[in-house]
Every structure is written in structure tokens, then in C-alpha cells.
Amino acid sequence: MSDMETQAELYSDEKLIVEELDYSEEIFTIIKDENYEDVIPSFCESIFRDSLYETSSDVMSDYMLDLRNLLKQLPRPFTIVQEFYHIDSSYRDTYYTYFSNQHFHVKRYSRRLSFFAQEVREEDFFAHDTEIQKQISDHFMGACVLNPLTTGVMGRTLINPQYVVNSKVLPIYVRLSRYELNIYGKKFFVDAFPYRMQDEETMRCAEVTILNLLEHYANSYRDYRSIVPSEILENEQKHSHERVLPSRGISYPILTKVLSEFGFSPRLYNLSSIDKYSLSKVTQEDELKRNLHYYIESGIPVALNLLPTGNNGSGHSIVCIGHGNVNKELIKKAKRNKWISWDNKDHCHPLINSADFYEDYVVVDDNQPIYQVRPFQQLSLYPDMRVENIAVPLYKRMFLDASDAAAIVRSILHHEQFGIDVWADGFLDCREDVVIRLFMASSRSLKYYRSKTLKNFYARETYAIVPMPRFVWVCELYRTDNYEELKAFGEIIIDATSALGRGHSACSLILMHYPNVIGIRYPEQTNPEFDEMIELEEDDLFDGYRKNLNKIPL
Secondary structure (H helix, E strand, C coil): CCHHHHHHHHHHHHHHHHHHCCHHHCCEEEECCCCHHHHHHHHHHHHHHHHCCCCCHHHHHHHHHHHHHHHHHCCCCEEEEEEEEECCHHHHHHHHHCHHHCCCCCCCCEEEEEEECCCCCHHHHCCCCHHHHHHHHHCEEEEEEECCCCCCCEEEEEECHHHCCCHHHCCEEECCEEEEEEECCEEEEEEECCECCCCCCCCCHHHHHHHHHHHHHHHHCCCCCCCCHHHHHHHHHHHCCCCCCCCCCCCHHHHHHHHHHCCCCCEEEEHHHCCCCCCCCCCHHHHHHHHHHHHHHCCCCEEEEEEECCCCCCCEEEEEEEECCCCHHHHHHHHHCCECCCCCCCCCCCEEEHHHHCCEEEEECCCCCCCEEEEHHHCCCCCCEEEEEEEECCCCCCCCCHHHHHHHHHHHHCCCCCCHHHHCCCCCCCCCCEEEEEEEEEHHHHHHHHHHHCCCHHHHHHHHHCCCCCEEEEEEEECHHHCCCCEECEEEEEECCCCHHHHCCCCCEEEEEECCEEEECCCCCCCCCCCEEEECCCCCCEECCCCCCEEECC
């Protein structure tokens, strides 16, 4: 027999095995380049035949689609590890709250699929060899829960975006959290943001948005606790005029009320309520996008309410967790929208907002595959939908919101005592443009980052000793040629616990860092004056702060 005939026979035997194998009972399934086109459909069909009420080919094809697309995105070869009787806290809660009361039987166990970016055999997975176990752990991509429902089959899904995001849109910058998963008695860790689908009975898109946000915060900070869907529904009921089950969705004003019940002090922005300025080229939509970008750059996931243009039709709710790379075409538009102090228009340095450099944002949308990178104008799959509301889950002591922080920064940068025209005049050319990058950060993380990256010893010492509240607003300053490499020449730090009224008098200013000088104010200083001024003989450009978001790829 020839080599070609032998290979054909082997391939025929392998294909026969694929067709006969019931993957719903297989713990370990390896998917490779040479078999994925056969294995993935057979795998999905085996699982869904076991889970769904209906098993007609049309129904099977529809509900296999999301899982099939996810599996095709994963880099091959990879291994699926199945847990058949998985207890998912979210699904089990909705089961006892709602599905167990239905006449026809609904299963109470979920199924969990865990993914490893290599071939994993049973004898290796359960081996005692520490090197083998470390290698398996290092290749853990995440996991997906499948619920025994006909709608919203994909439950809690945690997958590292580096394995599923299209390489053409990289790099992206996203907010993630490290999750611990226990799989057959072994601990694995994955950096991810929660994703799940609405079941259209207990949870619609707005409830899914809340659950994803709350899970992220509970996993990231000790100030918040884990929440199950029934708790969200109970708090919805407090603010609703009718029953909340079966769910019909909720409005964003109620969504922010629910967030406040769980310890947040949310801020709600509405497109039509943003001020219009007749002499400005900046539109209401531009300003809304800027506010979104400030929060995303701060590492704060934001809930977005999408409505059809003209508000005719049903809306949708998604979560925005990151942004794409700088769009060079938008830099030209940003320069046209630069801000100039009217009082000093003849000699001031115009301010270009770096938020205007970005078009693409990373969203978690149950109508789309996980981690979609889409332009701000078309975040939804559906045409003619725009962002109408933004709900920001702020910490209870973050009193100063993004729009007020931006107004304070502009006021300080053109202040007659603290302004950039006074302190950077010898560094910048006359009327040279300055790019501003605004974000919020924890003072602890900011101090740590500056202590690691600032070259000047006295600069590092100054950042370390100046008292700061738990969170601060930071405005980094760049020359236009240095922004893409994030090499700043200065920054302003203001108090995130202050308010706009006091801020316009510069009373919220904590630290100003201009070329060769740093000024700091202590909490006892109520007047807009510096307690200390530190001169720096050698003050090089310094790295922009990068700790709020994870860069993918690393």
C-alpha cells in the first residue's frame, strides 16, 4: 500500500471516530488544525442535543453558533476540559428563583468548558509533576459556562482577550481582573472581564450589564461583594411600578439606582443634556465621547445605553471596558477642536484633548462575541444606534466627576499663578500646542509608578511624601510629537474628593509638575498657594501612567 493510500485510510478512520464520538461525555477533547472543522460542529451538537428542549436541526444550528464561533477563535491546538455537573452561582440562583417554578422541567446543573492553549492529556492534567502542572497553568485561556436553557445558553464566561481578539485591531487597552477558577481540584488563574448572555426571562441586557459590572468590582476590590441575579431583581422591584419577572428590561435611571444600592455613587450622563456652545466646534456627541474616554482611561468600566437614532425602537445596554490605539486621522480633527483661553488667546498654549485621538472602543455585548473592538459611532451590531446614556459606577468618595475635572484642569493650566504659560514658557515654543491626557488613578498606584519611572531623585521623593486622597485626577502634558510614545513633560494632580466650585479657584490642586519644577500643597493649605517648590536641575521627559489598563498584547 502506498504512503498516500495509508494516509487516506488513517484520515478516514479518524473522521469515522469523530462522527461516532459523543463529546458530551468526554472530559478531554483536543482540537487541532487537521480536525477542527469536523470536531467543533460534532462537539457543539453533542452538547446541545443533551441540553436543549428541542433538537431539530434548525434549532441546533442557531444555538450552536455562538459556542462554535468562540471555539473557532481560539488558537489551535487547544484542549477543552469539560465539567458535566458544574454549579454556577448565577444560574443556580435564577433556577431556584424562577425556572424551578415552571411546569416543564428545567435542569439545574450547568456544564463548564475550560480551555488550554496546548494538548493536555488526562495523565498530564492529574499528574504530580510540578513542571507539567506549571506548563498547563501557563496555557490556561479561560472558561465558559453553558446553561441548560434555550435562550442565553452561554453563561459566565471568563477568557483572556489575547486569545480571542483579532490581531488586526491590536494593540488594545482593556480593564481586566484576575479570576481564580477551580477545575477538578486544581487552581487556575485568568485575566478577564465577565461575559454572559441574557436568558430573556430573568435577565435582559441591562441586568446582564449590572451583573457583569458588579462581578468585576467584587473580584477587584474588597469594598464590594459578589451579587446574584435575584438581588438585582429585588432592588429593581424597589424602584419599579410593576413586577420585574419575567424581565422586560430596565431604564438607565433605574440601573443607576440599583448600582447605588450595592455601594456605588453612580454618575449618569445623557447626550441631550450636555451643554451646547454656539462658537465651539465640539458637538454634544464629541463631549459625551470625551467623558467616556476619561473614565475608560481611568480603568473604570462604563455602562452604555444605546438607542436608535430618533429614539424610535427598543434600546440596548452594553459595557465598555477599553479602547483601541491612536487613530492618526483623528489627530487632525483634534487639532481643530483645541481649547484656547479667550482671555489669553493671543499668547496662550492651545490645549489638544487626547480623548479625541481615539475612535475604537472595546465592548462586552451579549449580542456579539466577547471583546468586540468597534468605532464609537457603531458600537452595536444594529445600524443607526448611538450612545444615549452613560452610567459610571463611581466609588462613594469620588466626588469630582470627569466633566468637572476637565473644567478644573483647563482653569489651572491657564491660571495666572499656576498655568502652563507661566511655568513652561522656557520649554515650549511660543503658542505651541500642548496635548492633555486626563484620567483618574489611585494615589497609591500613581506614587508607586512614579517612584519606579521618574529619573530625578528629588522628583521621586516629592511624589512619595506629598499627601494625597485615595483617588486623584491626573492630567499629563505632552508635546504633540511625544504623545504616541507617552513621554510627558509635565502633569497636574487634583483632588478627586473636591468639587467644581472650589476647583476653579485652584483649591483642588495637589501637585503641579512642569519642566524643572514641582510645586506641592499639603491638606492644611486652604489658600491657592504652594507649601513647597522643588527645583529640579535635570528633569527629563517621563513615562505616561500605564497601570489603569492592560495592554493586549503584552
